[in-house]
Amino acid sequence: MVSEKGSLFYEVYEVFSKKTDTSALQHQFSLLAPNQELAFIMAKENFFRREQVADIWVVKREHIKRMSQEEKEALNHLEKNYRETKGYGYLKKKWRQYEQEQLTEKDIMGGGEG
Amino acid sequence: MESLEYRECLIELIYQLADDDFLLAYRGSEWLGLAPHIEEDVAFASISQDLMGHAALYYGLLEDLGEGKVDKLTHDRSPEQFRNAILVELPNGTGTYLEDPSYDWAFTVVRNYFYTLSKKIRLDSIKKASYEPLQQIVQKISIEMSYHMMHWEVWFNQLINSTPEARRRMEEAVKTVIEELGGVFSYGRFGDRMVRLSLIESEEVLKQRWITYLNKEVAKEPLTMKQGNGRNGVHTIHLANALDTLSEVYKSVPTAEW
Amino acid sequence: MEISTNERMDHFMNRINDGEKIEADDWMPDDYREALIRLISMHGISEIMGALPEKEWVPKAPTVYRKLAIMAKVQDEMGHGQLLLRVAEDLMEPLGKNRDDIMKDLFSGKLKFHNVFHMKAPTWGDAGVIAWLVDGAAIISQTMMLGTSYGPYGRALKRICAEEVFHAQHGESIIMSLAEGTKEQRALLQDSINRWWSSLLMFFGPRTNAETGHSNQDKNMRYKLRTKTNEQLRQEFLTKYVPRVWALGLTIPDPTLRFDAESSEWKYQQPDWEEFKKIVTGHGPKSKERLALRVQSYEMNSWVREALGTCRISKVTR
Numbered sequence: 001m002v003s004e005k006g007s008l009f010y011e012v013y014e015v016f017s018k019k020t021d022t023s024a025l026q027h028q029f030s031l032l033a034p035n036q037e038l039a040f041i042m043a044k045e046n047f048f049r050r051e052q053v054a055d056i057w058v059v060k061r062e063h064i065k066r067m068s069q070e071e072k073e074a075l076n077h078l079e080k081n082y083r084e085t086k087g088y089g090y091l092k093k094k095w096r097q098y099e100q101e102q103l104t105e106k107d108i109m110g111g112g113e114g
Numbered sequence: 115m116e117s118l119e120y121r122e123c124l125i126e127l128i129y130q131l132a133d134d135d136f137l138l139a140y141r142g143s144e145w146l147g148l149a150p151h152i153e154e155d156v157a158f159a160s161i162s163q164d165l166m167g168h169a170a171l172y173y174g175l176l177e178d179l180g181e182g183k184v185d186k187l188t189h190d191r192s193p194e195q196f197r198n199a200i201l202v203e204l205p206n207g208t209g210t211y212l213e214d215p216s217y218d219w220a221f222t223v224v225r226n227y228f229y230t231l232s233k234k235i236r237l238d239s240i241k242k243a244s245y246e247p248l249q250q251i252v253q254k255i256s257i258e259m260s261y262h263m264m265h266w267e268v269w270f271n272q273l274i275n276s277t278p279e280a281r282r283r284m285e286e287a288v289k290t291v292i293e294e295l296g297g298v299f300s301y302g303r304f305g306d307r308m309v310r311l312s313l314i315e316s317e318e319v320l321k322q323r324w325i326t327y328l329n330k331e332v333a334k335e336p337l338t339m340k341q342g343n344g345r346n347g348v349h350t351i352h353l354a355n356a357l358d359t360l361s362e363v364y365k366s367v368p369t370a371e372w
Numbered sequence: 373m374e375i376s377t378n379e380r381m382d383h384f385m386n387r388i389n390d391g392e393k394i395e396a397d398d399w400m401p402d403d404y405r406e407a408l409i410r411l412i413s414m415h416g417i418s419e420i421m422g423a424l425p426e427k428e429w430v431p432k433a434p435t436v437y438r439k440l441a442i443m444a445k446v447q448d449e450m451g452h453g454q455l456l457l458r459v460a461e462d463l464m465e466p467l468g469k470n471r472d473d474i475m476k477d478l479f480s481g482k483l484k485f486h487n488v489f490h491m492k493a494p495t496w497g498d499a500g501v502i503a504w505l506v507d508g509a510a511i512i513s514q515t516m517m518l519g520t521s522y523g524p525y526g527r528a529l530k531r532i533c534a535e536e537v538f539h540a541q542h543g544e545s546i547i548m549s550l551a552e553g554t555k556e557q558r559a560l561l562q563d564s565i566n567r568w569w570s571s572l573l574m575f576f577g578p579r580t581n582a583e584t585g586h587s588n589q590d591k592n593m594r595y596k597l598r599t600k601t602n603e604q605l606r607q608e609f610l611t612k613y614v615p616r617v618w619a620l621g622l623t624i625p626d627p628t629l630r631f632d633a634e635s636s637e638w639k640y641q642q643p644d645w646e647e648f649k650k651i652v653t654g655h656g657p658k659s660k661e662r663l664a665l666r667v668q669s670y671e672m673n674s675w676v677r678e679a680l681g682t683c684r685i686s687k688v689t690r
Contacts, residue, residue, distance in 0.1 A: 009151075009681030010470050012462075029531070030458050031153045032471060034680035038154075038272065041265045045157040046454060049447075050535075069398045143430045143439075146446050147423040148665070150673035152454045152471075159447035163440055170436050185435045207672075212428060215668065219676050273679060280679035356431075363434040363496045367556045372434035372549055 012061040013039035015047055018054045025057065036060065120311050124245055125179055126197065126304045127313055130345055131236070132172035133198035134298070136188060138229060139165035140356055141202065141222075144211035150219050161226075161262055168255045175247055189364035193354045194347040199297035200339065201225065203353040220283040223273060224291045227266035228324075232298045234259050235323045239315045288332060296337040299324070302345025388596050393523035396462045404595055407588065408522055409463050411597060416456030417478055418486040423449040424662050425489060429499035441542050442499060448535050455528040462524065479667055481654050487574050490656025497564035500550055503543025505568060505613060509575045511536045512608050521596035551620045558622075565617065566625045570643040576606040578645055610638040 010032045016025050028047045033039035039058040048056070067075075081087030085105070095102045142162030149155035173184040181187060202225075207217035237259065240252045274284040299317045301308050309316045325333045342348035364372070380399055387394065394400055423446050430446060433439040461471055477483035488506050493499065514533055520526045550561040577589075579602060592598045614631075617624055626641045650656070654663070 007470055007472070007681070009677040010461075010472065029455065029528075030462075031454065032151070032458070032461070033153065034677075035272075037268050038680070041268050042151075042153040042157045044261065045160040046153055046451060049156075049160055049451075066397055140431055143443055146427045146430060146443070147420070147450060148669040148673075150676040152420065152450060152457065155450045156447055156454060159443060159450065163443050163447070166436065166440055166443065170440070173436070188436055189434070211431070215665070216672055219673055273676070276679040277682060279675055283675065359431050362432045363429075366496075367554055370434075370554050370557055372438060372553075 009034045011035070011039075013043070013058045014061050014064060015039075015043045016057040016059065017048065019052055020054050023054070025055075030061065033058075119307065121179075123304050123308045123311055123313060124248070125176065125181065127301065127308055128172050128176055128179075128248065129197040130199075130301065132169050132176065132187075133196050134202050134229075134233070135165045135172070136169035137196075137198045137353070137356065138202040138226070139163075139169060140360060141204075141206055142226075144206055144215070145217065145222065148211075148215060148217060157265060161265060164258045164262065168258070171251045171255065175251060178247070185364065189361040191357075193349050193357060196344070196347070196349060196353060196357075197302070198344050198353075199294065199300070200341050200344045200348075200350060200353075201291065201294035201298055202229065203344070203349060203356060204294065205352050218283075218287065220273065220280070220287040221290060223266060223269045224284065224287040226262075227270040228291050228295055229298060230259070230262045230266050231327060232295070232320070232324055234263060235320050235327075236314065239320060240313070242315075243313050244311075245313065289335070292333075292335045293338055293340045297339035297342075297344050299337065300339060300343055300345050302343060305345075388521045392521075393526065394521055395523045403591075405463055405466075407591055407595060407597060408525065409460055410588065411592065412456055412463070412525055413460040413474055413477075413483060414485065416453050416460055417474065417483055418489060419449050419453035419456060421478075421485040421489045421662060421666070423453070424665060425491070425493040425658070426499060426502055428493060429496060432496065433499070434496065438546070441545075442503075445503060445539055445542055448539065452528075452532045452535070455531055456525075459522075459524045459528050475666075475670055479663065479670070484652050484654075487648060487651045487656070488568075488571050489662065490651045490654075490659045491568070491571050492657050495560055495564060496546075497550060497560035498567070500543055500546035500561065501564040501568050503539055504547050505543070505565075505572055506575070507536060507539045507543055508613055509572055509609050511540060512605050512612070513576065516600050516605060517598055519596075519599060525597075547620075551622065562622055565622055569625050570647075572609070573606065573640065573643045574645075574648045574651075576609065577602040578648070579603045579606075607638055610640070614638070 011034060012030050013033050013036070014030050015028045017028050018025055031039060031042060031046055033042060036058060039060075040056070043056055043058055044053070092102045139162050142158060142165065145155075145162075146159055147155060149158050169188075170184065173187050176182075176187060177184050204225075206222055207215065209215040209217075234256075237252050237256055241249060241256070243249060270284075273280045275281075299321045301314070301317060305317060308314055314320075321337060324337075341350055344353075381401055384394075384399065384401060384404075394404075426442065426449070427446050430439065430442050433442045457471060457474060460474065461469075464470065464473070474483065478485070488502075488509075493502060511533065514529055514536065518526060518529050518533065520529070547561055550557045581589075589598075589601060593601075610629075611631075614624065614629065629638070629640045631637075632639050651659070654660070
């Protein structure tokens with residue numbers, strides 16, 4: 001009876017944060033709370049009382065689709081060289097024949113910075 | 115600094131700010147390990163630390179003004195020298211924090227919420243005041259006020275809007291807190307001079323801001339100080355008991371460094 | 373496709389032996405789950421119970437700085453309890469249990485907590501010795517488990533260990549002031565060390581099953597939940613702290629205590645393991661009072677959990 005009532009108080013919320021305005025969101029930990037607002041006000045002091053934090057998200061765990069171990073097997077795949085740079089390694093030699101250096105990743109990504 | 119009168123009023127005001135935060139931090143620390151929820155225990159402990167930290171800043175300023183060392187001010191003054199409002203010295207419930215504590219979470223939420231709001235209003239008023247070192251400290255402390263407000267406001271609104279049982283407990287607590295809340299707004303016998311010297315705005319102006327913010331039937335009762343005015347050194351036995359606990363080790367070896 | 377339990381078990385043990393981390397939603401043998409629940413819920417609840425003896429000294433701490441520091445430390449203990457209980461609760465979820473059940477197991481005596489938190493802490497010296505030596509002992513056993521095979525436990529421990537460094541220094545700072553202080557202060561410190569010594573030896577648990585009749589050391593090592601034995605940990609503790617206690621001109625209440633160069637091992641007087649059994653089963657000097665405090669906190673606040681756990685509070689705007 002009491003335990004059934006209590007279980008609504010003990011909902012799991014996952015806590016995510018950004019260290020600075022520009023950093024990516026990172027999972028931190030989880031906590032128990034009866035609702036989103038309380039989860040939010042407790043998250044700050046439970047997980048960021050020493051470290052710097054710029055933003056905090058709380059998400060009710062049941063709203064997250066998680067993977068079982070079997071489902072994680074769906075993440076495996078064979079190597080597909082044609083969509084990796086390592087599928088194009090021979091080009092380096094080719095360009096040498098034309099007395100040119102192959103453009104490196106840095107050259108390609110470097111934009112206009114020279 | 116200006117006149118002797120100015121100095122006297124300034125020191126009086128800082129004692130009021132310092133002692134309020136110090137005593138409420140103590141009451142908060144008694145809850146350690148006993149809050150309604152582990153996650154809340156951790157959150158509340160941060161607020162109590164913040165309050166104690168704020169008190170330490172004020173006492174530091176008093177030390178600079180020649181009032182004596184911070185640890186002497188906190189551990190070696192008699193109850194009638196304390197300037198805190200009676201509201202913050204009242205116990206969390208029956209029993210002590212060591213034995214048979216029967217603490218009232220509703221009272222704690224209401225006391226902290228109402229106190230935090232009044233503190234914020236006081237600090238905002240002091241920000242315009244003329245004594246610069248105090249303004250600087252108040253600016254610093256204000257940084258931590260938004261979390262305190264958010265935290266207590268959520269608890270207050272959620273509990274008062276939940277079950278009839280919770281609502282009854284909360285309303286009871288509101289009544290108890292309002293009875294002494296007037297003492298938080300009072301500046302004591304130096305009040306008129308503090309206002310005349312522009313250290314802070316008048317009690318009435320600040321009280322009105324508090325009532326306007328809450329803007330509901332919560333604030334319908336008049337804010338009183340039923341058990342006396344702590345700003346004038348009038349206190350309950352609870353303060354004396356609290357100070358005995360707070361200074362037990364400090365006084366055990368008078369010459370020691372800790 | 374149907375996978376047999378044996379195949380699952382082999383795969384599981386291979387993962388463990390390869391140093392892979394097991395996650396909450398992964399398949400695991402019931403035995404592993406049980407071992408984790410037992411270990412982590414005891415660890416978690418010990419942190420919660422451990423807040424109580426130190427909390428006694430929070431308001432009494434002799435300076436404002438010490439008041440702040442010990443408040444932060446007790447807060448961390450509660451925070452560590454939070455992290456660990458969350459890990460245990462996720463493991464218990466498939467069994468239909470939650471935090472409420474953990475608390476009830478504590479109250480009924482089914483869930484035990486560390487021997488040290490059953491003891492009295494009657495002086496400020498104890499606040500120092502708990503933070504210095506009890507936490508020192510805890511750091512040794514917690515860092516040993518950082519490499520645990522269970523991922524969530526490892527991540528909780530990582531957070532915990534980062535904070536323990538502050539705890540250790542907070543403790544060192546208190547005992548340093550006492551050691552360098554007046555005659556009375558030194559006496560206070562010596563008295564605390566004397567009082568805590570056998571509890572500290574007991575903290576790591578018995579050397580073998582022989583002392584107390586049972587121990588989960590072997591299973592926990594097979595599952596890579598831990599990597600060192602109780603005795604190895606105790607020896608590390610002695611190596612780290614005995615010379616420091618002596619260097620401060622303090623004594624340890626064991627005349628036989630010495631480092632044996634030949635066996636490269638500390639020789640010490642065994643604590644009373646019968647007494648240990650009594651303490652951890654709830655018959656220590658403060659067991660009843662501390663448990664009573666927890667029960668009282670649980671009961672006096674039940675209306676809060678009921679209020680927010682029964683009705684859905686939608687976002688309330690002022």
